[in-house]
Amino acid sequence: MRWNRDILAAVAGLALLLAAVPSRGRVIDGVVARVNEEPVTFSEVREAMAEGLGIPAGDADGFLREERDARVVLRWIEVLVESVLVRKELEKLGQPISDGEIDKAVESVRKGNGMTEGQFAEALSREGITLAAYRRRIRWQMERGAIVRARKFKEVSVTEQEVRDHFLKNAERFLVGAEVRQETLFLPFPLPDAVVGGDPTSPVRFAAQQAAEAIRAGRPLQEIHGLTRATLPAAQWVEGDFCPAEDLIPEVQREIRKLRSGETSMPFFTESGAYIIRVVARRGGKPGDFAALKDSLTEELTDHRSEKAYADILAELKKSASIDVRL
Numbered sequence: 001m002r003w004n005r006d007i008l009a010a011v012a013g014l015a016l017l018l019a020a021v022p023s024r025g026r027v028i029d030g031v032v033a034r035v036n037e038e039p040v041t042f043s044e045v046r047e048a049m050a051e052g053l054g055i056p057a058g059d060a061d062g063f064l065r066e067e068r069d070a071r072v073v074l075r076w077i078e079v080l081v082e083s084v085l086v087r088k089e090l091e092k093l094g095q096p097i098s099d100g101e102i103d104k105a106v107e108s109v110r111k112g113n114g115m116t117e118g119q120f121a122e123a124l125s126r127e128g129i130t131l132a133a134y135r136r137r138i139r140w141q142m143e144r145g146a147i148v149r150a151r152k153f154k155e156v157s158v159t160e161q162e163v164r165d166h167f168l169k170n171a172e173r174f175l176v177g178a179e180v181r182q183e184t185l186f187l188p189f190p191l192p193d194a195v196v197g198g199d200p201t202s203p204v205r206f207a208a209q210q211a212a213e214a215i216r217a218g219r220p221l222q223e224i225h226g227l228t229r230a231t232l233p234a235a236q237w238v239e240g241d242f243c244p245a246e247d248l249i250p251e252v253q254r255e256i257r258k259l260r261s262g263e264t265s266m267p268f269f270t271e272s273g274a275y276i277i278r279v280v281a282r283r284g285g286k287p288g289d290f291a292a293l294k295d296s297l298t299e300e301l302t303d304h305r306s307e308k309a310y311a312d313i314l315a316e317l318k319k320s321a322s323i324d325v326r327l
Helices: 007-015 042-053 057-066 068-091 099-112 117-126 131-156 160-169 202-216 223-230 252-257 290-320
Strands: 031-035 038-041 179-188 236-239 268-270 273-283 321-323
Touching: 031 042, 038 042, 038 068, 042 068, 042 131, 042 202, 057 202, 068 131, 068 202, 068 290, 068 321, 099 117, 099 131, 099 321, 117 131, 117 273, 131 202, 131 290, 160 290, 179 202, 179 223, 179 252, 202 273, 223 236, 223 273, 252 268, 252 273
Parallel strands: none
Antiparallel strands: 031 038, 031 321, 179 236, 179 273, 268 273
């Protein structure tokens, strides 16, 4: 059964760095941070990592306790800190996201996909996520959208001319019939019977997280390959020759269309494992049709501006907040 765009975005769009909003009735099991005196606990960090990477909580616990790079742990703590700041700001503005709104959003997605409640829960389970975790993801998305609308709405809006300029600036991405030369880092899922105990995909998802950190730091893909092999010896790096973009698997085609030459994707998952793509060069092809791409480009440009607006809002909130991280 094909899922609509809303549920795909909620399940996959933020898979590497997704915040679990702290619940109110919790047990303080070890405070790792305080945000304006509100505690963030180790179990919440573990839960956020497990849900963000789609791995069991036990595996996340092991990775967090064994991780020697404090920056990796800090990033997960930071996501939770940011979720607290946004939630509190929305409450201050009188625009909190209620449980009823979450109920309606989840129900809309379920009905939009023509699923019963049982089918919906089963579909989430296949993605490695519980209904409770999915609700937290929906809440995160709704709170993110609400804070941007409340604080930066005018900065996010785009005009048709701006969309056309965006199309011209990125014209090479939309060439029809072009050939692409790429570098690929592939992190394969093991065969189900190749791992004893735990989730066999956990090492791949953790290696993908490490790779994402290295990409943000600007490290070259071949160097990232060496890093990920320490976690996942089966990691493969391939430098390909020019080939028609249409010959690549659909997931890779979609990512390549997001990249200009010289740019590297974040990790993305297929049935066989995780991929990271760097577009080295393109050649040939004919210009794409702006009219056919206008709607998707409008959405893309709006998303880019929303990302910047959200980052600016977080920077403003952090300046006025009392944040104490304890590692």
